[in-house]
Amino acid sequence: MGIIGVWYSAPLMTREIKTYFIRTYGCQMNELDTDIMAGQLQKRNLIPAADEDSADLLIFNTCSIRDLAERKVMGKLGRMGRGAKKNALIGVTGCMAMAKRDSLFRKFPHLDFVVGTNNITDLGSVLDEALYTNRQVLRTEEKFEENIDYLAAKRESNLKAHVSIIRGCDKFCTYCVVPYTRGQEVSRPPESIIEECKKLIDQGYKEITLLGQNVNSYGKDRPEWGCLFHDLLRKLDAIPQMGRIRFMTSHPIDITRELMEAIRDLPSLCEFVHFPIQAGSSRILKKMHRIYTKEQYLEKVALLREIVPNVSLGTDIIVGFPTETEEEFQETYDIMKALRFSVAFIYAYSPRKGTPAMRWKDDIPEEVKQDRLQRLMDLQTQIGNEERNSLLGKTFEVLVECYNKDGAMLKGRTRCWKKVIFQGDESLIGTFQKVNIHSFGHQTLIGSIETNNKLLQL
Ligand code: SAH
Ligand code: SF4
Ligand code: F3S
Numbered sequence: 116m117g118i119i120g121v122w123y124s125a126p127l128m129t130r131e132i133k134t135y136f137i138r139t140y141g142c143q144m145n146e147l148d149t150d151i152m153a154g155q156l157q158k159r160n161l162i163p164a165a166d167e168d169s170a171d172l173l174i175f176n177t178c179s180i181r182d183l184a185e186r187k188v189m190g191k192l193g194r195m196g197r198g199a200k201k202n203a204l205i206g207v208t209g210c211m212a213m214a215k216r217d218s219l220f221r222k223f224p225h226l227d228f229v230v231g232t233n234n235i236t237d238l239g240s241v242l243d244e245a246l247y248t249n250r251q252v253l254r255t256e257e258k259f260e261e262n263i264d265y266l267a268a269k270r271e272s273n274l275k276a277h278v279s280i281i282r283g284c285d286k287f288c289t290y291c292v293v294p295y296t297r298g299q300e301v302s303r304p305p306e307s308i309i310e311e312c313k314k315l316i317d318q319g320y321k322e323i324t325l326l327g328q329n330v331n332s333y334g335k336d337r338p339e340w341g342c343l344f345h346d347l348l349r350k351l352d353a354i355p356q357m358g359r360i361r362f363m364t365s366h367p368i369d370i371t372r373e374l375m376e377a378i379r380d381l382p383s384l385c386e387f388v389h390f391p392i393q394a395g396s397s398r399i400l401k402k403m404h405r406i407y408t409k410e411q412y413l414e415k416v417a418l419l420r421e422i423v424p425n426v427s428l429g430t431d432i433i434v435g436f437p438t439e440t441e442e443e444f445q446e447t448y449d450i451m452k453a454l455r456f457s458v459a460f461i462y463a464y465s466p467r468k469g470t471p472a473m474r475w476k477d478d479i480p481e482e483v484k485q486d487r488l489q490r491l492m493d494l495q496t497q498i499g500n501e502e503r504n505s506l507l508g509k510t511f512e513v514l515v516e517c518y519n520k521d522g523a524m525l526k527g528r529t530r531c532w533k534k535v536i537f538q539g540d541e542s543l544i545g546t547f548q549k550v551n552i553h554s555f556g557h558q559t560l561i562g563s564i565e566t567n568n569k570l571l572q573l
Contacts, residue, residue: 141178
């Protein structure tokens with residue numbers, strides 16, 4: 116205790132921080148963590164800097180999912196060492212802070228702190244310690260304690276909000292670093308989620324995306340709450356004035372009939388499900404520890420499409436997993452062709468240190484991986500264009516978000532997550548409009564607001 120007294124009373128502080136800049140890599144969970152950290156910093160009266168160069172405090176909120184993601188940050192950190200603003204405080208947070216906690220300070224002696232994914236609420240005390248002691252501070256605990264001040268999050272958008280409902284992942288797919296960088300699953304109490312959602316709706320938010328590595332596991336770690344994912348969805352849908360609810364991401368094994376029925380029954384719940392298959396061959400799925408076979412996956416999709424006929428599906432796929440043969444890749448190709456996902460994120464396998472798949476040789480040559488990747492991307496482009504073509508003449512409810520890049524058209528998304536642009540007045544931003552589709556461009560539907568259109572009331 117005595118030491119803390121000294122830190123605060125003696126004028127040891129050599130650096131003063133007034134402005135901050137957070138550079139975010141990776142997925143939506145990292146983006147939300149950035150918003151939560153920004154909220155904490157603003158509570159300390161720090162103000163956002165316009166760019167990295169002018170910030171007194173620079174945070175890299177990093178991702179470890181593939182080698183490329185890490186290399187980007189490593190390059191950046193190296194360059195920062197040479198050119199950073201004199202006296203700027205520099206820290207690494209996020210998944211790389213966990214995956215590389217043993218080597219970051221050694222590689223980058225100019226780093227001031229490393230804060231892991233389970234310690235983002237400690238940011239304030241870490242800053243104090245770094246400033247007052249001038250020593251490097253490392254805070255990377257394995258287990259997440261439910262103590263985040265979610266309500267302090269500072270979001271960029273005032274229409275769409277991400278809301279965390281569960282952190283961590285217990286699935287341990289053999290290729291994936293996330294269970295090691297985010298720790299085990301910890302659900303957030305339903306009352307806390309409901310409180311945040313109510314507050315967001317009062318502030319005028321129109322769309323809430325519930326976030327977790329596997330949202331369908333929600334509540335399983337806390338059976339005493341009696342609130343599984345579909346129960347939570349029902350509670351959230353019941354909040355007055357709730358606009359749209361989305362969720363991501365889901366593991367196919369936990370997509371239950373109750374969840375499918377919730378999508379069918381709850382007016383606010385959008386008809387879009389991210390349903391990551393990863394591979395089309397049951398042998399590869401087993402090696403990936405995805406705990407479902409190709410047949411079980413296909414049955415689930417069939418059931419979902421039966422219960423929610425207008426559902427759109429998204430997926431993630433990895434090509435070139437160790438030992439994947441051309442025939443096995445072809446199974447993935449055939450499934451994509453048959454199921455016609457609306458959205459597909461396709462990746463080449465990237466070995467990650469500390470994962471079980473590291474024990475297998477990364478035996479698929481890079482050119483083969485790239486060739487498989489390209490074939491799937493070409494197929495997806497074709498499917499996407501055919502799908503967009505089939506939507507011509509149809510009308511969709513669109514949440515109007517902003518002007519598009521060139522400022523000429525308004526932009527928004529349908530319930531099924533399709534991007535739509537159309538002519539319209541600024542006053543429409545933040546409203547739901549019916550838009551009739553007349554043409555399309557790359558990844559984008561083009562339409563016009565229906566005449567005699569009344570603002571849809573929620
Ligand atoms: N929790 C999510 C996935 C998060 S990671 C889920 O299970 O759907 C996002 C995607 O990155 C994964 O779905 C997978 O397709 C891809 N991915 C993860 N580890 C990878 C690796 N080692 N190499 C290539 N792609 C990987
Ligand atoms: Fe990774 Fe699998 Fe967990 Fe998704 S479910 S985060 S792919 S271990
Ligand atoms: Fe990357 Fe971590 Fe998300 S590894 S994808 S930032 S959970």
